[in-house]
Amino acid sequence: MTLLLVVAVPLVFGVLCLVLPTSPLRLAAMVAGALAHLVVVLQSWPASDTPAPGDLVGLDPLGHLFLTIISVLFAATSVYFVGYHRKRLVSQRVFLACVLALLAALSLLCTSQHLGLLWVALESASLATTPLIYFRLGARALEATWKFLLMNSVGVALALLGIFCVAIATTKHEGVIVLTVADLARRAADLDPTWLRVGFLLGLVGFGTKMGLAPLHSWKPDAYGEAPPPVAALMAGGVTLGAFAGILRMFQVCAAAGLGAFAGAWLIGFGLLSIATAAVFVVGNNDYRRLLAYTSVEHMGVLVVGIGLGATGSYASMLHAMHNMLNKGATFFLAGFLWRLYESNEISTVRGTLIRSPLAGVLLLAALCATCGLPPFGMFFSELGIVLAAAGSGRWWVLAVFVLTLAVVFVGVMTAMLPMVFGDPPENASPSEIEQPSQRWRRAAMLGAAGVLLVLGFGLGAYQPTPVRDALVRAADAIHRPHVDVVAVSRVQSEVRP
Amino acid sequence: MNAHTIIDSVLVLVILLNLGMLAVSRLASGVRLFALQSLLLAFLPLAGDVFKGEPLGLHGFVIAAGTIALKVILIPYILLRIIRTGEVHREVEPFIGFTASVFVGAILVIGSFAVAVRLPLPTEPVSKLIVPVALSTLLLGLLTLVSRLKAITQVLGFLVLENGIFILGLLLLKQTPLLVELGILLDLFVGVFIMAIVVYHIRREFDHMDTHLLDVLKES
Numbered sequence: 081m082t083l084l085l086v087v088a089v090p091l092v093f094g095v096l097c098l099v100l101p102t103s104p105l106r107l108a109a110m111v112a113g114a115l116a117h118l119v120v121v122l123q124s125w126p127a128s129d130t131p132a133p134g135d136l137v138g139l140d141p142l143g144h145l146f147l148t149i150i151s152v153l154f155a156a157t158s159v160y161f162v163g164y165h166r167k168r169l170v171s172q173r174v175f176l177a178c179v180l181a182l183l184a185a186l187s188l189l190c191t192s193q194h195l196g197l198l199w200v201a202l203e204s205a206s207l208a209t210t211p212l213i214y215f216r217l218g219a220r221a222l223e224a225t226w227k228f229l230l231m232n233s234v235g236v237a238l239a240l241l242g243i244f245c246v247a248i249a250t251t252k253h254e255g256v257i258v259l260t261v262a263d264l265a266r267r268a269a270d271l272d273p274t275w276l277r278v279g280f281l282l283g284l285v286g287f288g289t290k291m292g293l294a295p296l297h298s299w300k301p302d303a304y305g306e307a308p309p310p311v312a313a314l315m316a317g318g319v320t321l322g323a324f325a326g327i328l329r330m331f332q333v334c335a336a337a338g339l340g341a342f343a344g345a346w347l348i349g350f351g352l353l354s355i356a357t358a359a360v361f362v363v364g365n366n367d368y369r370r371l372l373a374y375t376s377v378e379h380m381g382v383l384v385v386g387i388g389l390g391a392t393g394s395y396a397s398m399l400h401a402m403h404n405m406l407n408k409g410a411t412f413f414l415a416g417f418l419w420r421l422y423e424s425n426e427i428s429t430v431r432g433t434l435i436r437s438p439l440a441g442v443l444l445l446a447a448l449c450a451t452c453g454l455p456p457f458g459m460f461f462s463e464l465g466i467v468l469a470a471a472g473s474g475r476w477w478v479l480a481v482f483v484l485t486l487a488v489v490f491v492g493v494m495t496a497m498l499p500m501v502f503g504d505p506p507e508n509a510s511p512s513e514i515e516q517p518s519q520r521w522r523r524a525a526m527l528g529a530a531g532v533l534l535v536l537g538f539g540l541g542a543y544q545p546t547p548v549r550d551a552l553v554r555a556a557d558a559i560h561r562p563h564v565d566v567v568a569v570s571r572v573q574s575e576v577r578p
Numbered sequence: 579m580n581a582h583t584i585i586d587s588v589l590v591l592v593i594l595l596n597l598g599m600l601a602v603s604r605l606a607s608g609v610r611l612f613a614l615q616s617l618l619l620a621f622l623p624l625a626g627d628v629f630k631g632e633p634l635g636l637h638g639f640v641i642a643a644g645t646i647a648l649k650v651i652l653i654p655y656i657l658l659r660i661i662r663t664g665e666v667h668r669e670v671e672p673f674i675g676f677t678a679s680v681f682v683g684a685i686l687v688i689g690s691f692a693v694a695v696r697l698p699l700p701t702e703p704v705s706k707l708i709v710p711v712a713l714s715t716l717l718l719g720l721l722t723l724v725s726r727l728k729a730i731t732q733v734l735g736f737l738v739l740e741n742g743i744f745i746l747g748l749l750l751l752k753q754t755p756l757l758v759e760l761g762i763l764l765d766l767f768v769g770v771f772i773m774a775i776v777v778y779h780i781r782r783e784f785d786h787m788d789t790h791l792l793d794v795l796k797e798s
Binding site for chain 2: 136196199203204206210214220222223224225226229230233234241247249251252272274275278301302306
């Protein structure tokens with residue numbers, strides 16, 4: 081039932097957005113759709129189990145966690161968008177419908193157990209995102225859209241090729257093996273290792289393009305820089321997570337087939353390269369949305385490095401996935417607010433947010449600290465977890481490169497963006513539209529949504545409730561042992577314990 | 579003439595069409611060659627069944643019909659329409675000259691055969707040419723994608739790349755459920771449709787379809 085609802089609810093509200101006559105009604109339909117989705121997802125906890133063999137869709141611990149993360153992000157973004165949106169937008173119907181279609185596609189992606197179905201869902205998500213990027217029209221948005229569309233289409237096509245290679249790997253023996261993660265993992269010994277390797281690498285490159293791993297990230301700063309900030313938030317926190325799920329599904333199969341070390345080495349390589357690339361481009365960047373896009377490249381790198389480092393690293397990676405969503409949501413929400421406030425993308429123009437809008441200044445400062453992984457924000461613990469996992473497995477060079485590049489990003493982001501918070505505001509600046517007293521509700525919606533995500537990031541970093549921890553642990557466990565019934569194992573363990 | 583020879587010759591024809599697409603200077607001819615290539619490929623899932631002596635499966639039929647409807651009729655129609663309505667020079671304007679790109683293409687084909695030898699299939703396929711032909715189609719599609727300036731030629735390159743993946747998919751009709759394959763075809767169609775819309779906007783915005791004007795966004 082949950083499986084049907086998580087896809088159907090956003091689609092129904094998406095159709096409503098298309099047909100409703102007035103703008104406030106359509107906005108209300110979008111918010112209602114996103115919130116209804118969140119309610120459905122939240123009340124589906126704690127029931128997640130191992131899908132039966134042959135099931136095309138199912139709620140396993142990994143998919144369930146990702147689904148929840150994405151749902152929270154969409155709920156926050158829909159509230160934010162009500163404050164952000166202005167009447168000048170071109171076709172509000174199409175925009176809102178595409179947002180909800182994206183939510184439906186990502187929900188299908190998180191719940192799909194079949195690699196082919198996962199691909200279809202991811203490609204649909206790409207297609208639903210394209211009109212969102214081109215929303216502001218004009219040459220620059222067009223360029224960003226074209227780059228996004230072409231690079232992602234080619235990337236996703238390569239991922240399909242990778243999935244086909246995995247399918248070829250199943251033809252070694254008589255009898256058909258269905259391409260679901262559970263079936264593949266259960267019969268991993270019957271898979272042809274050469275084709276499985278080829279399949280994983282193509283999948284990594286393909287899904288990696290969509291995720292924005294270096295060197296296939298070049299669409300990312302353009303798209304995040306040109307798309308409306310709420311869309312950038314959805315992409316950086318949600319769509320990339322969907323692509324990450326694709327990589328994880330392929331990794332699950334490899335791990336079950338005993339190719340975990342091979343796959344892990346490639347993940348670490350791509351991850352470190354991404355963090356290093358981000359470190360190079362963060363320094364000296366004068367466009368805060370492009371700069372934030374590079375921090376997204378960095379955080380994607382952290383995610384895959386964690387998986388490559390084995391079970392402990394994977395837990396840190398799951399933690400990072402959660403905090404990445406909270407963080408990217410909050411930072412891009414604030415970026416959108418700054419854009420409304422200063423009407424400029426340039427870091428050198430935005431000065432003294434703390435004086436001009438104290439609440440936004442405080443939130444921006446907190447968001448910066450969260451992005452750079454200062455405690456007690458959650459990213460500190462996830463990155464620390466990865467450092468510990470690297471040390472624990474004796475991979476000292478991974479640890480060295482990881483810490484060094486993160487430090488460069490830290491310095492780059494802080495030197496560029498701290499003056500945006502402090503500094504002196506421009507003297508003869510005329511008050512922008514958002515500062516009018518009549519616009520208070522807009523400010524409340526925008527800063528409120530960012531604030532909630534930041535408070536969550538702060539709270540879940542400082543204190544982790546047992547259900548959250550359980551969810552993360554079980555998801556991390558499922559990555560390395562997809563065929564074992566994790567629920568049963570943890571039940572046995574808890575019974576054994578005194 | 580035996581069954582394998584027919585499939586083999588069709589696959590060889592597919593490679594020749596690929597090289598032909600690199601050589602032609604008119605956009606419309608390129609699109610027509612693509613349609614012809616897709617038509618050849620559409621019959622392969624059926625041919626596989628026939629030559630194995632198995633009854634024609636519904637699965638193969640639906641895929642063949644879907645491929646013909648989309649890649650032979652609908653997509654070429656959309657692309658040709660865009661080309662015809664555009665009041666711009668209709669030549670391809672390559673980054674690399676025609677002769678040079680055919681030459682590079684030939685090297686890629688040889689390379690794919692060399693790679694395919696090292697990747698033996700787990701079971702004997704209908705034709706030994708499937709993997710090398712799939713690889714070279716894919717690589718030639720990528721070549722078109724990166725070496726041509728016009729947005730619409732890039733779309734064509736992407737479609738050829740998809741055809742390469744489709745050839746590999748022929749080996750796997752049993753493994754993938756019909757629903758998923760139809761989903762793949764639908765996604766491809768919507769993807770090309772959206773690309774066509776964006777190409778249209780690019781032309782309106784810049785007065786032509788060259789993508790080298792799309793280079794404002796970069797690190798200063």
